[in-house]
Amino acid sequence: MYTLEDALKIAFEHENAGRFAIATEIFRSVLTVAPSQPVAESRLREINGKLEVLRSALRFTFPGEPVPPGLVDALTHMFRLERDLPSGHKQPGYLVSTNDERGRPNDRLLDLVMSAFPLARRARFDSLDARQVNGERWYRFWPGEHYALIVGLLQVLKPRIAIEIGTFTGMATLVMAENMPADGRVFTFDIVDWRKIDNSWLCESDFAGKHTTQILADLSRPAKFEEHRALIEQADFIFIDGPKDHHTEKSLLALLDSVTFKTKPIIMFDDTKLLNMVDIWHQLDRPKLDVTSFGHWSGTGLVDWCG
Ligand SMILES: C[S@@+](CC[C@H](N)C(=O)[O-])C[C@H]1O[C@@H](n2cnc3c(N)ncnc32)[C@H](O)[C@@H]1O
Structure with missing residues (x-):
């Protein structure tokens, strides 16, 4: 048997954890069975105050739009995680179902990763290990970072040209x-010259032969893409x-759509789980496979572009 005190205690726990919607429900229920509960009344007023601040902020951001009730709750969770989660690098996310996506994994992608994962597990980075560079050696973290996955994929695909x-x-x-x-041959595009990047892993000799080339161009611009x-x-x-x-x-994908490939490229996307990327990845209507658990924690996706 729960007493009113138990119910209030549980409601407080939810409120303290930022679960305002649940806390509100319990405080309201307490007031239904025991109408004169000053604690429940004052907590409800307090919660409503906090929620109103968030709702106003959202209305200010999206004028005229109704604020979905779940969004306010999600935001309070986000603030709590941002404050309390002891993680060096945090990004808010958005969960989207995959069963109703049109771009689904195909046999080629499944076979590719089944072969690439064991190779990723045994990946070696002797050349990077030997370089004296300040900064994190992210390539040593796998799963979690995408470098070992790239090793596995390239060892299976044996590409003639990688971009x-x-x-x-x-x-x-x-x-x-x-x-x-x-x-x-590797062609790496950027809009900033590698020589201008602090703690670059690259040196002039990496570009000495024809093996590796940096091209300074923004491929999302149609003229540069051409x-x-x-x-x-x-x-x-x-x-x-x-x-x-x-x-x-978005514009890069539209331009890639216009390419008549002479090959059957595998395209790897980084950071597919970032809020800026969620819909781009979700709406990509080609054979694709989410390999985040074996790639980058912020989301890694593979696409069999011509599959
Ligand atoms: C996340 S970093 C790349 C990290 C690198 N691929 C790795 O895994 O080690 C993003 C890079 O994209 C570059 N960038 C920004 N806009 C670009 C564009 N339109 N075209 C090409 N590169 C761009 C930035 O200058 C930056 O160097």
Whole structure:
């Protein structure tokens, strides 16, 4: 048998944990059975006050739009996690069902990852280990980061041409270059020269032969894309790891849609779980597979572009 005190205690626990909707329900129920409960009344007033602040903020952001009740609760959870979760890098997320997506995993993708995962597990990074660079050696974290997965994928796919969009420190560029077949070539695109990046993993000698090339171009711009269309048509593997600002990825995907590939490229997307990327990944209507648990914690997705 629960007493009123038990119910209030449970309601307080929910309120303290930021579960305002549940706490509200319990306080309201207490008031229904025991109308003069000053504690329940004052808590309800307090919760409503907090929720009203959030609702007003949302109405200010989206003027004229009704605020879905679940959203306010979700936001309070987000604030609580942002404050309390002891994690070095946190990002809010949004869960979306996959069973009703049109782009589904196909046999090629399933076979590819079944072969790539054991190779990822045994991945070695001797060349990066030997370099003296300040900064985290993210390539050593797997699963969790995507570098070992790239090793496994390239060892299976043996691409002749691999393209990376987003060079940054060059960590993935080097991992790709190290795992290409002898006649393979890596083209890494960025809008910033690798020489201008602090703590870059790259050095001039990495670009000495024809094996690795950096191209400074924003491929989400149609004119730039046209300049490099002939190269893109021949890519066997494309790693999209640019700004994740939504617009760049959206226009890049539209431009990729216009390519008549001479190959059957596998396209790997980073950060598919970021709020900016959720709908882009969800709406990608080609054979695809979410491999986040074996890639990057922020979301990794593989697409069999011509599958
Ligand atoms: C997350 S970092 C890439 C990390 C790298 N791929 C790795 O795994 O080690 C993102 C990079 O995208 C670059 N970038 C931003 N906008 C771009 C664009 N439109 N085209 C190509 N690269 C872009 C940024 O300058 C930055 O260097």
